[in-house]
Amino acid sequence: MSDTAPAEAAHAAHGHHEELGFLRTYVFSTDHKMIGRQFLFLGLFMLMIGGLLAMMVRWELAWPETAVPGLNWIPEPYMYGGIIPPQTYNALFTMHATIMIFFVVMPIMVGCFGNFLIPLMIGTRDMAFPVLNMLSFWVGAVAGVLMLAGFFVAGGPAASGWTAYATLSAKAAYTGVDWGQNLWIISLMVLGVSSLMGSINYITTIVNMRAPGMSYFRMPLTIWSLFITAILLLLALPVLTAALAMLLFDRTLGTHFFLPEGGGQPLLWQHMFWFFGHPEVYVLVLPAMGVTSDLLSTFSRKPIFGYHAMAFSMIAIAFLSWIVWGHHMFISGMNPLLGTAFMMTTMVIAIPSAIKTFNWLGTLWGGSIRFTAPMLFALGFVSNFLIGGLSGIFMASTPVDIFIHDTYFIVAHFHYVVAGIIFALFAAIYYWFPKMFGRTMNEGLGKIHFVLTYIFFNLTFFPMHFLGVAGHMRRIYNPTQYEFLQPMQHWNVFITVSALILGASQLFFLYNFFWSLFAGKKADRNPWQANTLEWSAASPPPHGNFEAQPVVYRGPYEYSSPEVKEDWLPQNKQLGTTGAAARAH
Amino acid sequence: MLRWLPEDVSTFGPDIDSLFYLIYYITAATFIIVTVLMVWFVIAYRQKEGRRATYTHGNTTLEIIWTIVPAAILIVLSFMSVSTWARVKRHAPESDFELQVTAKQFNWEIVYPGTDGKFGTDDDKKFDNDLHVPVNKVVRIHLQSSDVIHSFFLPNLRLKQDAVPGRDILVWFEATKAGKYELPCAELCGFGHSGMKGWLYVHTPEEYAQWSGENLAAKPQ
Numbered sequence A: 001m002s003d004t005a006p007a008e009a010a011h012a013a014h015g016h017h018e019e020l021g022f023l024r025t026y027v028f029s030t031d032h033k034m035i036g037r038q039f040l041f042l043g044l045f046m047l048m049i050g051g052l053l054a055m056m057v058r059w060e061l062a063w064p065e066t067a068v069p070g071l072n073w074i075p076e077p078y079m080y081g082g083i084i085p086p087q088t089y090n091a092l093f094t095m096h097a098t099i100m101i102f103f104v105v106m107p108i109m110v111g112c113f114g115n116f117l118i119p120l121m122i123g124t125r126d127m128a129f130p131v132l133n134m135l136s137f138w139v140g141a142v143a144g145v146l147m148l149a150g151f152f153v154a155g156g157p158a159a160s161g162w163t164a165y166a167t168l169s170a171k172a173a174y175t176g177v178d179w180g181q182n183l184w185i186i187s188l189m190v191l192g193v194s195s196l197m198g199s200i201n202y203i204t205t206i207v208n209m210r211a212p213g214m215s216y217f218r219m220p221l222t223i224w225s226l227f228i229t230a231i232l233l234l235l236a237l238p239v240l241t242a243a244l245a246m247l248l249f250d251r252t253l254g255t256h257f258f259l260p261e262g263g264g265q266p267l268l269w270q271h272m273f274w275f276f277g278h279p280e281v282y283v284l285v286l287p288a289m290g291v292t293s294d295l296l297s298t299f300s301r302k303p304i305f306g307y308h309a310m311a312f313s314m315i316a317i318a319f320l321s322w323i324v325w326g327h328h329m330f331i332s333g334m335n336p337l338l339g340t341a342f343m344m345t346t347m348v349i350a351i352p353s354a355i356k357t358f359n360w361l362g363t364l365w366g367g368s369i370r371f372t373a374p375m376l377f378a379l380g381f382v383s384n385f386l387i388g389g390l391s392g393i394f395m396a397s398t399p400v401d402i403f404i405h406d407t408y409f410i411v412a413h414f415h416y417v418v419a420g421i422i423f424a425l426f427a428a429i430y431y432w433f434p435k436m437f438g439r440t441m442n443e444g445l446g447k448i449h450f451v452l453t454y455i456f457f458n459l460t461f462f463p464m465h466f467l468g469v470a471g472h473m474r475r476i477y478n479p480t481q482y483e484f485l486q487p488m489q490h491w492n493v494f495i496t497v498s499a500l501i502l503g504a505s506q507l508f509f510l511y512n513f514f515w516s517l518f519a520g521k522k523a524d525r526n527p528w529q530a531n532t533l534e535w536s537a538a539s540p541p542p543h544g545n546f547e548a549q550p551v552v553y554r555g556p557y558e559y560s561s562p563e564v565k566e567d568w569l570p571q572n573k574q575l576g577t578t579g580a581a582a583r584a585h
Numbered sequence B: 001m002l003r004w005l006p007e008d009v010s011t012f013g014p015d016i017d018s019l020f021y022l023i024y025y026i027t028a029a030t031f032i033i034v035t036v037l038m039v040w041f042v043i044a045y046r047q048k049e050g051r052r053a054t055y056t057h058g059n060t061t062l063e064i065i066w067t068i069v070p071a072a073i074l075i076v077l078s079f080m081s082v083s084t085w086a087r088v089k090r091h092a093p094e095s096d097f098e099l100q101v102t103a104k105q106f107n108w109e110i111v112y113p114g115t116d117g118k119f120g121t122d123d124d125k126k127f128d129n130d131l132h133v134p135v136n137k138v139v140r141i142h143l144q145s146s147d148v149i150h151s152f153f154l155p156n157l158r159l160k161q162d163a164v165p166g167r168d169i170l171v172w173f174e175a176t177k178a179g180k181y182e183l184p185c186a187e188l189c190g191f192g193h194s195g196m197k198g199w200l201y202v203h204t205p206e207e208y209a210q211w212s213g214e215n216l217a218a219k220p221q
Helices: A004-014 A022-027 A032-062 A086-122 A130-152 A179-208 A221-252 A266-300 A307-323 A336-364 A373-396 A398-404 A408-419 A421-437 A443-469 A483-519 A577-584 B013-044 B060-090 B205-215
Strands: B098-104 B107-112 B125-128 B130-134 B138-145 B150-154 B159-163 B169-174 B179-184 B197-203
Touching: A032 A086, A032 A130, A032 A421, A032 A483, A086 A130, A086 A179, A086 A221, A086 A266, A086 A408, A086 A421, A130 A179, A179 A221, A221 A266, A221 A307, A266 A307, A266 A336, A266 A373, A266 A408, A266 A421, A307 A336, A336 A373, A336 A398, A336 B013, A336 B060, A373 A398, A373 A408, A373 A421, A373 A443, A373 B013, A398 B013, A398 B060, A398 B159, A408 A421, A408 A443, A421 A443, A421 A483, A443 A483, B013 B060, B098 B130, B098 B150, B098 B159, B107 B130, B107 B197, B125 B130, B130 B205, B138 B150, B138 B159, B159 B169, B197 B205
Parallel strands: B098 B138, B130 B197
Antiparallel strands: B098 B107, B107 B125, B138 B169, B150 B159, B150 B179, B179 B197
């Protein structure tokens, strides 16, 4: 890896570390930066799998029951000469969603950037519990292996949707999937342990290990978002783990938590799942919001507009996320009076999201905007989040939800929000790549990647609203079976063609990423002229991060401050004699 | 975009559609305003030699305005939604036309109570996937499931309700136009989910009398 030489040089220079072997450096590392990189590679690997599964789903929807090119080697009964059977189709979308949520967005946004950035941005040497941190990654990797193992057991992987609604998921006879579903459950329980270890670590580190002067309200919004995310995970995951355990007992031990024939309640699963599931949505999107805030400020060369409003709106979102879960269940058979209550809370949670969007606009206003690849992706995130947020209002209104629930309108909505996170994810990778690997990614390729991704993302997901308005149900294998959907089938073809190009456009990223790892331009400490502490460490930072303990004098967004001649003012730069000198200069 | 909505033939459909349109106009206007501002800012405030960004940390008045205005709109929308929701889901009108629909992998089993008006007796009539009702008549359906969760979806009547095993959920509708309308399952229910569908036949009173005479009469067919 590219950081070997500087890291070893730093070790040698400081002379207070014994040389770590290959295993301790790259595999069972306790260095938060290496663990962050490990999460990144795990997430990127899973992103490729999740993306390819989506391509197969799209192929089936556009050209139902025709052979997928190049896949005729997959044996029966999983595929028939390249034709996807309904059972496999259900497994494809189930695994696509599960992988993208739990093994792409969470490992990269929370696992990778949480680990890599928290100690660097708050100015400390490492995480509070380095060994726990290492365990968190390896337990997560085991969960990934268990999840993928589902593809290789008889009956295939889980096929009851990522939401695994009981009773469908609670009895093997209903789906024909036996161990695939059990592995899915066990994998998510194991992953829950990984996330718990991570979140305990994040919270402890942020509370206790901030650099001198780094008060809570001098923390970058990325750190705020990761802090809140960790608290949400800590509180939400035990609920999911409990629900998963009950589901596993129903499947294997003959209990009836969710099975009515033994007195169980299928709706109990939905309540528990969404009590976890809605905070989970914000676990995914809050770090994206934090990163976007930092990048918009940095590349507009302007302080974030309304820092306190940004931090408090994230806290508000976190609180409200506990009382909106019922909006997933308006037509589930839950008491309709509860539907009214959950509609109210859901409308309220839209307010902090609106505040964030307007404050991002305010940040751009009057700026001096640099259109770098990370900035373009951050702008793309704002633009997609706007659409995803607005489309959420339709389904918050209970009467409208009666019609659009479980249609492609919902699919469009959550892809604009959750798949839209991939814009913040790419923004973060382009932005922090120099710090992570000591080299810079190619800007030109990054811009091409942005333009193609932005165009084909919208051409893929926007027309799904049209399908939803026409009543196109989710999770159907063959839309041409329905007379009322036949006039809309051309949209399915259009979406699939766009999705295939969107998928192919990611080759620009993959090539850029791996080429830059080894041959990218060497990065200096602060290539973006940014204020936050990580940019005052070497690129990449050595074990222990900083040469001397940084001291923080101000907030993270002092761009274009009148106090200095340059248009940035690092958090740890002491003004005084040097500041006066700079002004006189 | 909303021109793709299926034709509405229900009594409560116009209420739902008018909310749909209202939210569509509000969100479309918001989308246009924010997008125009964003494009304008991005172009107007691009990096130029010799110009420094405005040094400001925010504006409390502006922030209060853009908190209160969306809040007011969202609260009004909520209150507008309450009555329609209550009409569709909470206050089913009385009717002497009751049916039982039991979802099962992968069919809709439709039961007419027969001449005695009671379910679970010998003169019940069962049909798979074909639901016949008269036009302009309140239809009350006892929705059940015998295996997994299904969802009873009538796109043309703006009606959707999950069928939950172990529960008996009352749904109602009143069709305003005779015709043949599709009845798909909208909740993933297994490998046969796609293609689990029936047909709703809305008959004129004369047609319905004829159909029921032929199919629901007491004598065995």
